[in-house]
Amino acid sequence: MTNDILLFVEQRNDQVHPAALQAVTPAKALAAKTGGQVVACLIGDKLDAAVAAVDQMGVDRIVTVSDGALALYSVLRYRAALAEVLAKVQPRVMLLAATFMGRDLGPRVAARCQAALATDVVELSMADDGTLDVRRPVYNGKAFCHVRFPKDRLAIASVRPNAFAAPSGGGGAARETLAYAPAAGDERVTVKEIAKAGGAIKDVTEADIIVSGGRALKNEDNFKILFELASELDAAVGASRAACDAGYQPHSRQVGLTGKTVTPRLYIACGISGAIQHLAGMRGSKVIVAVNSDKEAPIFKLADYGIVGDLFKVVPALTAEVRKLKG
């Protein structure tokens, strides 16, 4: 084992996932502690733009595994390629982003490489004796706990999106390439197609800002005012289950216990009461804004900023203000 920190940098179509760049920050902090290097690893086919983006973050080394067979994410191929990189780099710790890909890949690689794993972590620290300790949400964010890693084996942690800010400044990392050696049976999973949902509209799980609407919107047409605000903020539009069940928005936009879990930088809840099942999906948001006509609505207990008022007046006023700000 070296003192290096390996970071798996997720990309699709040569575009790096923002959460992977955010994970450079804790990777650097750990490397400062171990005295090792930050080694970024990219797996895919065409990787030039992605490699350039990672180099901007000031990592020490970049290892790429590129092959036509890796153009689309496939768990068996990617886990084999990543295990090869791990064997080569021999890092003390490996980080990846807790995205759909990271959640899928992390446990497989951990099992394959006989490592220990914690998922969705928001804080990492290393004791002087080299023991890694992380903090992560449990019970849907209703509590946090610490996870201590054993000292003698590779530690892997997936990092929650938006828990860290991406660093800046860098360039000139050393480059290395590894060949992809297909393992027998890797073809047992084939990704046939990526079917885009919702066209150009951002998905709640990929947006930094979410404008969400509830039953109070009354119909699909009224959601237009939320889409207008969202477009000014480069945000995604979410919805409560009540709004989805009533057909105002597709269930793919539902946030909550039986919908999606989101951790954006800013969550704006409009006409959402704040039922516990809704909070389950968005309480990890950094800043929460609530607009609701009922000053007793439970959402105000969680909100950082609240406006008691009619969303049909407040939301267009917000859109106008943001527009002014952006000139």
Place this chain on the structure above:
Amino acid sequence: MRVLVVVRQVPDSTTAIKIRPDGQDIDRTGVKMVVNPFDEFAIEQAVQLREKRKDVESVTALIVGPAQAAEALRTALAVGADDGIHLEDPAFDKLDELQTAALIAAAVKAGGYALVVLGKQEIDLDSGQLGPALAELLDVPHVGAAVKLMLADDGKSFTAHRRIEGAEEIVEVVLPAVVTCDKGLCEMRYPSLPNLMKAKKKPVKVLKAADVSGFAETVGALGGTTLHTFQPPPERPPGKMLDGEPEQAAQALVQLLREEAKVI
């Protein structure tokens, strides 16, 4: 083909979480335990396959947990699983997620299951490690967080859909395989009273550590994380309420979001 469904018992999602004074766990007194909601989709999926297809011989439900976890196994049997496996031993309590996967892999390796279905994550620890790790240890492919599953007519492969950022991946997988279920795959039926009674007569095999060959070696080879210091979520400072006419409140809010919170 034989199907295995792996379930877990968790505190009900509406439970108010209180932390024990020593901070080493949550306070479990009086907490209502239920079948992990994501596992409900898995149970229903498995039972539907058995009902719809002649080539699906049986559905076995498996749980790792203390005596009380037998209740969750009963629910799976009442919904339609044929038999159960209960891995119950104090030695299992201390296992982390990867070690639990190793335990289950060791216990079912010889079982000849073509398909293993389970929830995409448990709603207590929210870790989502078990499915993919189990697949790796069984050396079979997996699909994580599937929202759609279509078994091929010849029973040798299936097509699944899984959600990713803003899209769905459509994957083709050769059996044997592991599938972890996201919500929406299919809603679990409510077990009827007669079926709950019948479930009591279905066979459940209780396995101790000594009954699982290779338990110590497999489990000792990986994982080993320990949980400590549970804390409530960080206090959010009391929210600021913005008064006035909509235009004034909106102006104040946008200014605060930019200058104070620095998020826009």
